[in-house]
Each structure stands twice: as C-alpha cells, then as structure tokens.
Amino acid sequence: EAGVAQSPRYKIIEKRQSVAFWCNPISGHATLYWYQQILGQGPKLLIQFQNNGVVDDSQLPKDRFSAERLKGVDSTLKIQPAKLEDSAVYLCASSLTAPNTEAFFGQGTRLTVV
Amino acid sequence: LAKTTQPISMDSYEGQEVNITCSHNNIATNDYITWYQQFPSQGPRFIIQGYKTKVTNEVASLFIPADRKSSTLSLPRVSLSDTAVYYCLVGDMRSSGSARQLTFGSGTQLTVLP
Numbered sequence: 001e002a003g004v005a006q007s008p009r010y011k012i013i014e015k016r017q018s019v020a021f022w023c024n025p026i027s028g029h030a031t032l033y034w035y036q037q038i039l040g041q042g043p044k045l046l047i048q049f050q051n052n053g054v055v056d057d058s059q060l061p062k063d064r065f066s067a068e069r070l071k072g073v074d075s076t077l078k079i080q081p082a083k084l085e086d087s088a089v090y091l092c093a094s095s096l097t098a099p100n101t102e103a104f105f106g107q108g109t110r111l112t113v114v
Numbered sequence: 115l116a117k118t119t120q121p122i123s124m125d126s127y128e129g130q131e132v133n134i135t136c137s138h139n140n141i142a143t144n145d146y147i148t149w150y151q152q153f154p155s156q157g158p159r160f161i162i163q164g165y166k167t168k169v170t171n172e173v174a175s176l177f178i179p180a181d182r183k184s185s186t187l188s189l190p191r192v193s194l195s196d197t198a199v200y201y202c203l204v205g206d207m208r209s210s211g212s213a214r215q216l217t218f219g220s221g222t223q224l225t226v227l228p
Contacts, residue, residue, distance in 0.1 A: 042218035091157050105157025
C-alpha cells in the first residue's frame with residue numbers, strides 16, 4: 001500500500017516570502033494531521049482534519065498559517081509570510097477513523113527560512 | 115490530555131534488552147498508551163499500543179501496571195538500527211478519528227552502541 005506522500009522534500013525561502021506544502025494521505029484515511037517539528041523537539045500538532053472539516057486548529061498560528069483539505073483527500077499547508085522561526089520539518093500524517101488505528105506519517109518537508 | 119514524561123536519552127549496547135519508561139500520572143480511563151519510533155529525516159512510525167497489562171508484537175513489548183500511571187516499552191536484543199527517538203503518547207484511541215488526538219512529547223533518544 002502506498003504511504004503518505006509529501007512534497008516538496010526540501011524548501012529554502014527568504015523571510016517574508018510565502019510557501020506551500022502538499023500532502024496526499026493514504027487512500028481511505030479520513031483523518032489527516034499536519035505537524036511542525038523543530039529540530040530537537042517532538043512533533044507539534046498544527047491542524048487536524050476529519051474528511052474536509054477542521055477538528056482541531058488550536059495551535060495553528062492563523063495570522064500566517066492556513067490549511068485546507070480539498071474534497072477530503074489531499075491537503076495543503078501554507079505559510080504567508082514566513083518568519084525565521086518557521087524553519088522546521090512539516091509532517092503530514094493520516095489515519096482511519098476506526099478506533100485503535102495507527103497514524104501513518106510522510107517523510108516531511110524540511111523548510112529553511114533565511 | 116495526559117502529560118507524559120520520558121528520559122531525554124538512553125544508551126545501550128547491541129544485543130541488550132532496552133526498557134524505556136514513560137510516566138503518565140493523569141491518564142484518563144479511556145486513554146490508550148501508544149509508542150512511536152522516529153529515525154532522522156523520517157516521520158514517526160507506530161510501534162505498539164496498549165491499554166493495560168502486557169502487549170507484545172514482532173518488534174516490542176509494552177508493559178502497563180495496574181494503576182496505568184506509567185508504561186514501559188521493551189525492545190529485545192537491540193541493534194544499531196534501533197538508534198532512534200522513541201515517543202510515548204497517551205490519548206483516547208477508542209473515539210472516532212475526529213476526536214482522537216496525537217500529542218507528542220519530547221521523546222527519548224536511544225543510542226545503540228557497538
């Protein structure tokens with residue numbers, strides 16, 4: 001079975017520029033997560049979708065971050081404008097809605113803001 | 115959400131059994147304990163999940179005492195390739211995907227030495 005696909009794998013931008021990340025979850029997975037992982041720290045949840053609805057975006061910096069999940073499948077995460085402290089790996093994960101099912105993670109997008 | 119506490123790092127030698135303990139004093143009745151493994155430049159990967167007593171799969175065992183305020187991940191006969199960060203998560207996995215939360219702590223860096 002294909003895993004969670006993310007692109008790009010790496011991105012370098014200047015501060016105040018915009019950037020977008022794309023995620024294609026495992027087919028049939030209704031739950032989708034975006035995490036931010038700063039070097040040396042555990043992943044921090046930014047937003048969680050159930051199909052195309054937002055379940056939790058309490059830790060998403062909404063003044064600069066936005067996310068959408070088109071037709072309950074693919075998702076994009078955007079940062080506009082980027083700050084130096086946004087340098088991190090952005091991880092996408094997906095899971096089935098059934099109880100006790102695991103989440104599968106993509107390899108992430110490493111963002112460097114200079 | 116139940117807060118988890120793990121050692122920051124652990125060292126072991128090849129062939130030894132490694133036990134990583136996680137404290138979760140305010141675990142709720144419906145909470146399950148889940149462990150993830152993360153290699154550098156990869157997303158976390160599910161290892162094992164349990165509710166009480168002992169769970170074993172092909173890669174690890176999970177020991178949970180009766181009070182469920184802690185849990186121990188046991189890796190038998192580790193190899194160099196088990197060097198990774200291990201995360202303990204506590205959450206209600208019996209709920210549907212929309213209510214399920216995956217909150218990561220700082221994790222434990224396990225280094226396996228030759």
